[in-house]
Amino acid sequence: MELTEAQLRARVDADWDDILAVLGRRIELKPISAQGITGEHMRASAEYVAKLLQGVGVDARVAQSHNPDGTPGAWEVVGSNVVDPDAPTVLLYAHHDVQPVPDAFAWDTDPFKGTVVGDRLYGRGACDDGGGIAIHYGALKALGDDLGVNIKVFIEGEEEMGSPSFIPFIEEHRDEFEADVIIVCDSGNWAPDVPSLTTSLRGNATCDVHLRVLEHPVHSGQYGGPILDANTLAAMLIASMYDEQGELAIPGLEGGEPIGGLQRDLDEVNLRADAGVADPYRLAGTGSLASRLWTKPSATVIGFDAHPVDGSFNVISPETTFRISLRVAPTQEPHAAMQALADFLESHAPFGAEVKVTPLEAGMGWAMDPDCTATKDAMAALEEAFGVAPVNKGEGGSIPFIPELQRIFPHAQVLVTGPEDPKSNAHSPNESVSVSGLRNDVVAEALLLDKLARA
Known part of the structure; x- marks a missing residue:
């Protein structure tokens, strides 16, 4: 019964x-x-x-x-x-x-x-x-x-x-x-x-990106101009991952709509308040907030090696390493997503700087x-x-x-x-x-x- x-x-x-x-x-x-x-x-x-x-x-x-x-x-x-x-x-x-x-x-x-x-x-x-x-x-x-x-x-x-x-x-x-x-x-x-x-649930993949432009530090007044520092080049490389709307534009990364359909989208006012978003900031990406948060990939720089402001001096940084946490669409194999990210970064090195990607953890x-x-x-x-x-x-x-x-x-x-x-x-x-x-x-x-x- x-x-x-x-x-x-x-x-x-x-x-x-x-x-x-x-x-x-x-x-x-x-x-x-x-x-x-x-x-x-x-x-x-x-x-x-x-x-x-x-x-x-x-x-x-x-x-x-x-x-x-x-x-x-x-x-x-x-x-x-x-x-x-x-x-x-x-x-x-x-x-x-x-x-x-x-x-x-x-x-x-x-x-x-x-x-x-x-x-x-x-x-x-x-x-x-x-x-x-x-x-x-x-x-x-x-x-x-x-x-x-x-x-x-x-x-x-x-x-x-x-x-x-x-x-x-x-x-x-x-x-x-x-x-x-x-x-x-x-x-x-x-x-x-x-x-x-x-x-x-989104998958995840993490990698370290090492960028090198010089064999050693040099004076920024003597060489600054034709030689960009590693931090600036890293910033340019990171920015190249996105289109003008803030969407990841990396071939091979998959995305999609919410699984099972979207009955109700997330409320932007609540999301901004919950995350403590600064008032002038415009949310990146296109489509529903739900898809942007649940089923599309996202990349976050979670670590960056750079000299602190305190004690900084006039040299061009020769190299740097930053870490990216890539959230992967629920149905994409994370190692395939990581390879797509690595291929993109290594082929988009600004001004031909040396870029090497080291994959770390990955989860489906x-x-x-x-x-x-x-x-x-x-x-x-x-x-x-x-x-x-x-x-x-x-x-x-x-x-x-x-x-x-x-x-x-x-x-x-x-x-x-x-x-x-x-x-x-x-x-x-x-x-x-x-x-x-x-x-x-x-x-x-x-x-x-x-x-x-x-x-």
Whole structure:
């Protein structure tokens, strides 16, 4: 029998105080992975999450991962609940580690005590990703004996540290990750009252660009004019990547429109305010803001070697190095994008200066399949739970383990959900989660799992 939204909401409402208490306790545990992923505080956090999941039918346990070099890694939570060998299997992902709090005085509440003010619960990890754990816990508790899919869980202990042991752990425990659907609950909604699936993530590629014009420094008065300094030439090279509209004009870099279509574009006023954009600045690029942030490539100079102004003197700089972070369209292979960037830079050296590009890290992006069954069920569940249609929402950044999951388990349908919203301040002071939004997220995941049982 298919459960209705009203039935599941009544169950979530009856357990709501418990769900909020679970989230509050998660905040109090202070599972800051930056203070040591192998620490006892991280083990205690994992044990608490395992006990929670055991209480909702999951045979959960704590396991320690290993880094690629064989050293001990994070404390992870894995487990399963097999209700029917012939039923679909769903892997539920979240992470139990949180970011540090460098300055508790920047908070309006105690960062390690869950505090409800109005419709928001404040505390470090309230949304990222204690809220994700609360959603999985609440949904499984609401379904209870009516759960119709097999469940596997992976609650990671080092996501905020870049997941160095993630792939080795999966390779060692592949059977515990095999699933038909993977729900990654570590993203967010368009607004507290408007749900979203995360439809795409950009990939990333980083390189160092070394430019040389002289074998050694020379006096700017004696040689300045016909010989341009390396910093100026580097600036000219960087500028050559863009057209007059501020679009990257590098052959071989791909771009496109938002995955699954664009229901609503981002608001420029809000974007400028959130980013602290100076008033005279005109936003670069063309097309929707959503495409510029989610599905088109972007290049950022994140480091530049130059002599400081303090102590500078009249010489022509002979060489310099700068670092570019290239955000890659979700569907483009990042090494191909990096090669396109390197070919462009090395062939556009101003005045024939010597330019050498050294590729560094590269990570694949990810794009949701808008036509798969799991996506359609998720969209329907979100609309039923929130009472409004979901708005597709991409992300300009990268979550490297998601494309890795898709690579290792190519037949799994991946959904990216989560409790965050534009007011959540993840990683920042006054991190919070919408209480009403979180409740709807719990109902939505319960509805989704019920729908997947009949997919």
